Amino acid sequence: MVIDYLKQQFILEMKLWYGKSRHEEAYEQLANYLKSKNMDRGYLLTFDFRQKGDVSQSESQWIDYDGKRIFDVVLRVGGE
Secondary structure (H helix, E strand, C coil): CEEEECCEEEEEEEEEEHHHHHHHHHHHHHHHHHHHHCCCEEEEEEEEECECCCCCCEEEEEEEEEEEEEEEEEEECEEE
16 A cells, blocks of 8 residues: 655555464565665554454564565454
8 A cells, every 4th residue: 555645655565464474475575565666664564363352452663674664563453
């Protein structure tokens, strides 16, 4: 997803959680897309629906991957 705001562009990749190795692949995919757009920073939002109940939690951190800076958020969403 490309978000245009006040003459700036923000690249956001959204994924579902399918394990750590697939999450690592998302870094590579986003980094390659950032390269194609000549951008240095992007955002990765991953939804993890494995948690039971109504509790939601999130983890976030900046990741340096292949010369790109990625803000990585994993949102653990409770379900039935």
